[in-house]
Amino acid sequence: MAMSLIWTAMVGAAILCGLATGNGGAVAKGALDGAAAGVELCLSMMGVLCLWMGVMEVMERSGIARGLSRLLRPVIKRLYQDFSKDGKVMDAVSANLSANLLGLGNAATPLGLEAARLMAQRTPGVASDGLCMLVVCNTASLQLIPTTVASLRAAAGSANPFDILPAVWLASAVSVAVGVTAAKLLARVWR
Amino acid sequence: MELMFTMLVPFLMLAAALWGLYKGVDLWGALTDGAEKGLKVSLRIMPPLIGLLTAVYMLRASGALELLGEAVGPLLTAVGIPAETIGLLLVRPVSGSAALGVGAELIETYGPDSLVGRTAAVMLGSTETTFYTIAVYFGAAKVGKTRYAVPAALCADIAGFLAASWAVRLLF
Numbered sequence: 001m002a003m004s005l006i007w008t009a010m011v012g013a014a015i016l017c018g019l020a021t022g023n024g025g026a027v028a029k030g031a032l033d034g035a036a037a038g039v040e041l042c043l044s045m046m047g048v049l050c051l052w053m054g055v056m057e058v059m060e061r062s063g064i065a066r067g068l069s070r071l072l073r074p075v076i077k078r079l080y081q082d083f084s085k086d087g088k089v090m091d092a093v094s095a096n097l098s099a100n101l102l103g104l105g106n107a108a109t110p111l112g113l114e115a116a117r118l119m120a121q122r123t124p125g126v127a128s129d130g131l132c133m134l135v136v137c138n139t140a141s142l143q144l145i146p147t148t149v150a151s152l153r154a155a156a157g158s159a160n161p162f163d164i165l166p167a168v169w170l171a172s173a174v175s176v177a178v179g180v181t182a183a184k185l186l187a188r189v190w191r
Numbered sequence: 192m193e194l195m196f197t198m199l200v201p202f203l204m205l206a207a208a209l210w211g212l213y214k215g216v217d218l219w220g221a222l223t224d225g226a227e228k229g230l231k232v233s234l235r236i237m238p239p240l241i242g243l244l245t246a247v248y249m250l251r252a253s254g255a256l257e258l259l260g261e262a263v264g265p266l267l268t269a270v271g272i273p274a275e276t277i278g279l280l281l282v283r284p285v286s287g288s289a290a291l292g293v294g295a296e297l298i299e300t301y302g303p304d305s306l307v308g309r310t311a312a313v314m315l316g317s318t319e320t321t322f323y324t325i326a327v328y329f330g331a332a333k334v335g336k337t338r339y340a341v342p343a344a345l346c347a348d349i350a351g352f353l354a355a356s357w358a359v360r361l362l363f
Contacts, residue, residue, distance in 0.1 A: 003286055003288075003289070006286060006289055007246055010246035010250055011245075011246050013250065013255050014246065014252070014253040014255060017250075017253040017254055017255035018254070018255075023252055023253050027253045030248035030250075030251060030253075031245050033248050034247060035244070038241030038242070038243070038292075041244065041295050041299075042236065042237040042240055045233060046233045049229045049232060050230055051229070053229035054223065054224075054225035054229065055204055055222070056225055057222065057225025058207045058208065058210075058211045058216065058221045059207050061214075061216045062216045063214060064207075106228075112328065113327070113331040113332075116329075116332040116334075117331060119332065120333060125333065125334060125335055125336060126335075126336040127334050127337050127338045131332060131334065132338055132340040132343065134328070135325055135328045135337075136343045136347060138324050138328060139319050139320075139325060139344040139347060140319060140344075140347045140351070141316065141351070143316070145203070146312075146315070146317075148315075149294075149312045149315045149316040152312065152315075153298060153312055155295075156295075156303040157303060158303035158304055161303070162196060162199060162200050163196055164312050165199065166362055167309070167361075167362050167363075168312075168317050170354065170361075170362075171316075171355040172351070174350050174353075175347045175348070175350045175351030176347065177350075178346050178347050178349075178350035182343040182346040183339065183343040186338075187339070190338050190339040
């Protein structure tokens with residue numbers, strides 16, 4: 001539903017603004033160019049995307065995700081103090097985090113939702129501090145290798161599609177740190 | 192330092208392969224299965240991208256994006272965010288595919304190695320589809336009282352956009 005409204009608003013604004021500024025012809029041409037660009041973009045992204053999904057699959061099957069999730073345990077326990085004694089929740093949360101870090105989106109979401117369901121059993125209908133933290137951590141991007149973005153840059157002819165990695169890590173770290181701090185501070189005052 | 196990041200990808204490939212062999216994984220099978228998943232992902236994002244790039248190209252041609260950039264540009268520039276990224280800031284928390292479409296157009300128009308192109312890429316890589324994620328998680332947990340989850344998540348988003356802009360200026 002949200003998408004239908006956004007799309008309609010975008011097209012409507014383009015037509016109105018195009019007519020007002022006398023760019024009507026360019027808007028009509030833009031529609032055709034954009035549709036073609038969507039196909040071209042997907043095709044030119046495919047190579048890098050498939051390569052990385054392949055490498056990720058190797059990592060997943062060789063147990064890197066499981067090892068990482070064990071490493072993350074101490075950090076998780078500290079972040080989710082209200083659930084630190086609940087083994088099932090801790091398992092799901094750390095597996096969710098390690099899948100997020102490795103960019104295994106398809107694996108991360110079911111694990112995260114499982115953790116959310118388990119947490120909600122304790123306080124039905126109301127978000128506990130743990131659940132809020134889980135949601136905040138999942139609305140921040142933790143992916144170490146941003147595959148899709150790198151393939152976008154590769155498709156546009158970047159000299160080195162992965163040279164944004166340090167900047168992405170820095171920005172992600174700041175974003176997560178701010179989110180976690182905000183959650184911890186708000187947890188004290190927002191009952 | 193630069194060589195390290197250039198060689199990071201090939202080295203990660205080799206490291207994953209060696210570790211996979213050591214663990215006795217069917218390496219070739221995993222690699223090709225993963226690539227097949229990549230094909231499915233590409234096919235799945237193609238229809239929304241076609242729709243969204245159509246709308247974004249229309250907006251770009253109409254001059255609406257420039258107008259919007261001019262209207263709020265000074266505010267964004269004052270905090271270090273490139274005004275051209277305004278469209279991306281607006282759609283990023285709401286829709287992943289719309290953000291991908293807007294980001295792709297920015298990277299294409301300004302060039303992947305330009306300040307705007309890089310900032311758009313870093314923003315895409317360091318933030319998530321916040322409102323969508325919130326809806327899915329609280330929906331699955333059947334939780335209506337979300338307390339401070341939304342404001343905390345939005346703090347993280349704003350910090351991510353600012354940090355992405357600053358990181359690109361700092362590192363490039």
